[in-house]
Amino acid sequence: MDADAIEEGRRRWQARYDAARKRDADFTTLSGDSVEPVYGPRPGDAYDGFERIGWPGEYPYTRGLHATGYRGRTWTIRQFAGFGNAEQTNERYKMILANGGGGLSVAFDMPTLMGRDSDDPRSLGEVGHCGVAIDSAADMEVLFKDIPLGDVTTSMTISGPAVPVFCMYLVAAERQGVDPALLNGTLQTDIFKEYIAQKEWLFEPEPHLRLIGDLMEHCAQKIPAYKPLSVSGYHIREAGSTAAQELAYTLADGFGYVELGLSRGMDVDVFAPGLSFFFDAHLDFFEEIAKFRAARRIWARWMRDVYGARSDKAQWLRFHTQTAGVSLTAQQPYNNVVRTAVEALAAVLGGTNSLHTNALDETLALPSEQAAEIALRTQQVLMEETGVANVADPLGGSWYVEQLTDRIEADAEKIFEQIRERGLRAHPDGRHPIGPITSGILRGIEDGWFTGEIAESAFQYQRALEKGDKRVVGVNVHHGSVTGDLEILRVSHEVERDQVRELGGRRAARDETAVRSSLDAMLAAARDGSNMIGPMLAAVRVEATLGEICDVLREEWGVYTEPPGF
Numbered sequence: 041m042d043a044d045a046i047e048e049g050r051r052r053w054q055a056r057y058d059a060a061r062k063r064d065a066d067f068t069t070l071s072g073d074s075v076e077p078v079y080g081p082r083p084g085d086a087y088d089g090f091e092r093i094g095w096p097g098e099y100p101y102t103r104g105l106h107a108t109g110y111r112g113r114t115w116t117i118r119q120f121a122g123f124g125n126a127e128q129t130n131e132r133y134k135m136i137l138a139n140g141g142g143g144l145s146v147a148f149d150m151p152t153l154m155g156r157d158s159d160d161p162r163s164l165g166e167v168g169h170c171g172v173a174i175d176s177a178a179d180m181e182v183l184f185k186d187i188p189l190g191d192v193t194t195s196m197t198i199s200g201p202a203v204p205v206f207c208m209y210l211v212a213a214e215r216q217g218v219d220p221a222l223l224n225g226t227l228q229t230d231i232f233k234e235y236i237a238q239k240e241w242l243f244e245p246e247p248h249l250r251l252i253g254d255l256m257e258h259c260a261q262k263i264p265a266y267k268p269l270s271v272s273g274y275h276i277r278e279a280g281s282t283a284a285q286e287l288a289y290t291l292a293d294g295f296g297y298v299e300l301g302l303s304r305g306m307d308v309d310v311f312a313p314g315l316s317f318f319f320d321a322h323l324d325f326f327e328e329i330a331k332f333r334a335a336r337r338i339w340a341r342w343m344r345d346v347y348g349a350r351s352d353k354a355q356w357l358r359f360h361t362q363t364a365g366v367s368l369t370a371q372q373p374y375n376n377v378v379r380t381a382v383e384a385l386a387a388v389l390g391g392t393n394s395l396h397t398n399a400l401d402e403t404l405a406l407p408s409e410q411a412a413e414i415a416l417r418t419q420q421v422l423m424e425e426t427g428v429a430n431v432a433d434p435l436g437g438s439w440y441v442e443q444l445t446d447r448i449e450a451d452a453e454k455i456f457e458q459i460r461e462r463g464l465r466a467h468p469d470g471r472h473p474i475g476p477i478t479s480g481i482l483r484g485i486e487d488g489w490f491t492g493e494i495a496e497s498a499f500q501y502q503r504a505l506e507k508g509d510k511r512v513v514g515v516n517v518h519h520g521s522v523t524g525d526l527e528i529l530r531v532s533h534e535v536e537r538d539q540v541r542e543l544g545g546r547r548a549a550r551d552e553t554a555v556r557s558s559l560d561a562m563l564a565a566a567r568d569g570s571n572m573i574g575p576m577l578a579a580v581r582v583e584a585t586l587g588e589i590c591d592v593l594r595e596e597w598g599v600y601t602e603p604p605g606f
């Protein structure tokens with residue numbers, strides 16, 4: 041790009057920056073020197089390929105979505121939390137908010153994630169263990185007791201039974217007197233990554249995609265600020281993928297949801313702002329930063345050029361980041377604080393919109409209160425003390441980071457091509473039921489291609505680790521002395537007993553006829569193809585439980601069994 045074009049871009053950025061709101065904060069270095077909000081080529085210099093880098097706040101958004109970067113608003117500190125029953129988790133949320141957490145993020149227990157009630161025999165021993173137990177709207181009400189849902193953005197990490205859990209959240213808001221139309225938050229919902237990596241699905245892909253389409257429609261029409269999807273690379277990476285695979289599979293999944301919306305006749309500029317993303321921040325500092333920058337650029341280009349998005353928000357890739365759980369070690373666990381800080385810094389330098397930092401004891405158990413607080417403080421140290429929020433995309437223009445960004449983008453494009461080819465093989469006549477990328481994703485799920493590719497990457501890494509080419513402190517080098525006599529959070533089995541008793545009491549007290557007829561109405565909607573959110577909300581309002589709702593649908597749609605892979 042020639043010098044004049046670069047200057048024109050700088051002027052556009054400056055106008056946007058001047059017009060935008062900035063935080064009332066000190067944007068100087070620790071030594072008191074002032075710094076610019078963004079840096080670029082020196083005036084008068086040309087820069088080959090600068091159109092791929094650009095300025096923050098404009099296409100292709102490589103350098104961030106906002107002209108002000110974190111000067112306008114810092115990233116959201118959003119700590120993923122949940123354990124025991126709704127009451128215990130509610131206490132933890134209040135602790136997080138009282139200590140400066142910017143938003144909430146709900147972790148559910150395994151029965152909830154699988155759409156089972158706490159008194160289901162298959163839930164035995166799991167209730168409240170890896171997250172909070174939620175059986176019906178009454179639990180959701182307790183989960184957010186004294187936390188005004190209209191004032192805090194809340195993320196809920198659930199995908200198989202995402203829609204009924206979302207309905208419980210809406211009903212909890214109604215019971216607080218909050219208009220659901222004003223809610224802002226995120227539901228994970230992303231079912232593709234369940235088949236690809238995490239393996240917590242309920243049905244075949246087709247009914248799941250139908251429910252997701254219903255949800256997208258409902259949110260686009262009735263709850264405009266709410267993000268009904270958090271398309272997740274985190275689980276793909278944690279399963280052992282490379283950074284490029286994480287990026288490409290996740291963005292491809294995102295394209296799949298765009299194709300789903302389009303196939304239902306929705307307007308891309310209306311529904312695409314509801315798609316958000318979720319990535320892992322692993323330990324290779326620069327590769328991760330490059331991954332985040334490439335993600336924004338690829339998404340903006342595909343949304344504009346392939347799917348016809350015109351509005352900024354429909355081209356924006358907004359993402360949450362969690363530091364890499366898989367990078368933490370049970371050996372010398374205090375070192376995990378350092379790993380997490382480095383990973384969090386990569387996320388911030390890559391321009392994350394929201395961030396969770398893992399606690400040092402997470403390889404051993406759910407975080408203790410003290411470990412959770414250190415994790416939260418890690419973000420606050422970065423935010424308040426290090427100056428990283430002063431300048432947007434401070435690594436933009438670094439030869440290394442720009443080349444890594446280009447390389448990871450090129451790697452991702454090759455993977456998109458592979459996915460597209462698989463779709464064509466599935467539908468050689470080019471008639472795709474939802475869209476070409478979706479056909480490729482579904483084919484790759486069906487024939488175990490994604491799982492195989494990830495397993496191969498995980499195997500290569502493990503081999504390098506065992507040969508000593510890759511090193512992990514305390515594991516294959518520098519064994520030794522930083523031992524952990526950590527106090528581990530243990531969830532008492534009394535939680536399960538109490539939850540089951542509570543649920544029994546609630547079942548006895550509710551209007552059974554209303555529950556049965558609401559479930560019948562929901563089943564009728566499942567059969568006639570109408571949007572299922574309304575009937576599901578009605579069932580949730582009369583305290584139908586998660587297990588009951590999911591059982592009706594399991595009965596109707598069947599459960600999915602993964603084809604044998606090896």
Ligand SMILES: C[C@H](C(=O)O)C(=O)SCCNC(=O)CCNC(=O)[C@H](O)C(C)(C)COP(=O)(O)OP(=O)(O)OC[C@H]1O[C@@H](n2cnc3c(N)ncnc32)[C@H](O)[C@@H]1OP(=O)(O)O
Nearest residue numbers: 106108109112113116145195197226316358359360393394
């Ligand atoms: C591993 C584990 C498991 O499975 O067990 C998990 O999955 S845990 C998974 C946990 N997942 C999560 O926690 C997902 C969290 N995701 C989210 O919170 C969302 O989807 C998100 C990524 C879009 C972040 O949303 P957010 O509200 O925190 O942040 P945003 O970036 O949207 O900012 C909030 C508002 O401020 C505006 N804003 C932000 N920065 C600026 C700026 N510099 N200038 C002007 N405006 C700005 C945004 O445009 C937006 O307004 P407007 O909206 O008007 O544009």
